[in-house]
Amino acid sequence: MEHELSKQLYPPETAGRLMVEKRKVPAVPMGTTLIQVKQLLAAKGRDYETINYIYVTDKKNHLQGVFSIKEFLEHEVSKEKVDDIMKRDVISVKTHTHQERVALLALRHNIKALPVVDKEDVFLGIIPFDVILKILDKEAVQDLLRFGGIYHRGSFDDLIHLPILQSIKHRLPWLLIGLLGGLLAAGIIDGFQETLSRNLILAAFIPLIVYMADAVGTQMEAFIIRDLAINPTLRFLKYFLKQLSIVSLIGIITSAVLALISFALYGNALISMVLGIALFFATISSVVSGLIIPYLFGKLKLDPANASGPIATTLQDVFSVLVYFTVALLIL
Numbered sequence: 001m002e003h004e005l006s007k008q009l010y011p012p013e014t015a016g017r018l019m020v021e022k023r024k025v026p027a028v029p030m031g032t033t034l035i036q037v038k039q040l041l042a043a044k045g046r047d048y049e050t051i052n053y054i055y056v057t058d059k060k061n062h063l064q065g066v067f068s069i070k071e072f073l074e075h076e077v078s079k080e081k082v083d084d085i086m087k088r089d090v091i092s093v094k095t096h097t098h099q100e101r102v103a104l105l106a107l108r109h110n111i112k113a114l115p116v117v118d119k120e121d122v123f124l125g126i127i128p129f130d131v132i133l134k135i136l137d138k139e140a141v142q143d144l145l146r147f148g149g150i151y152h153r154g155s156f157d158d159l160i161h162l163p164i165l166q167s168i169k170h171r172l173p174w175l176l177i178g179l180l181g182g183l184l185a186a187g188i189i190d191g192f193q194e195t196l197s198r199n200l201i202l203a204a205f206i207p208l209i210v211y212m213a214d215a216v217g218t219q220m221e222a223f224i225i226r227d228l229a230i231n232p233t234l235r236f237l238k239y240f241l242k243q244l245s246i247v248s249l250i251g252i253i254t255s256a257v258l259a260l261i262s263f264a265l266y267g268n269a270l271i272s273m274v275l276g277i278a279l280f281f282a283t284i285s286s287v288v289s290g291l292i293i294p295y296l297f298g299k300l301k302l303d304p305a306n307a308s309g310p311i312a313t314t315l316q317d318v319f320s321v322l323v324y325f326t327v328a329l330l331i332l
Helices: 002-007 034-047 069-074 099-108 129-147 164-191 193-198 206-230 236-266 269-299 304-331
Strands: 027-029 053-057 063-068 114-117 123-127
Touching: 027 034, 053 069, 053 123, 063 069, 063 114, 099 114, 099 129, 164 193, 164 304, 193 304, 206 236, 206 269, 206 304, 236 269, 269 304
Parallel strands: 027 053
Antiparallel strands: 053 063, 114 123
């Protein structure tokens, strides 16, 4: 029980949490003879959890070497010492080594069990073969789910098993914030009544400007949530700059199309200019709502699907309306 409690001091999915303590594996001090090793195995063999390897330590319990049972059996049981047959270049892991690296080291070096040591190389225990197999299975499943964009460590709600009230608790606060944001957008429109009264045609394009910016933001939001699930170590700055360049080109194309069509329909160059410029800047502003907000929520360990959707949509609507009427006020 004491050992199990001590293992809880190590983070989950680390070697320290997964190891079998040293008293459950064969370990002998340097200078031990092969006859003494045979006597040890005969006396305590049943108490060991695994005997694939025999570990050799010094007087301070520092790990000095290792030899396999096969290597032991290949030598005649004699007064020959373990120092003569052990391998001194021991592949080991620290207590805080992540389980995925443990499994990869075992595969790379064809080792059935990995010794665990602390910062001073004091021998603490081993990761046995059956645990390594379980790690490989678990990590493989997680990687497959990440590649499918449906798994992300620590940030997503498990909607199948999450209680209904808990789901509501996670979602409702963000939706209420969105409601307040909608009221703010309405207040902004009300503040530009004079501009609207002089150019009523502007009112007809409010839904279009808001929709286009929201649509671009929603696309990016879906992409980054998926890409964060696939690659938790995503280099955000590089990702952001690439998405910004893409959105800029999209903004230029859609703005030009809107300006040309509106001019063809209404024959008003100033209105067409307002629509084109407003759509471009509203589209560019969607980078904030579509990328930065989901990324920040992910870093804060909040589910981006719960939080970023309402918050991003609300901010984007406010940005779009504000940009639209600011451009109209400056040009008209």
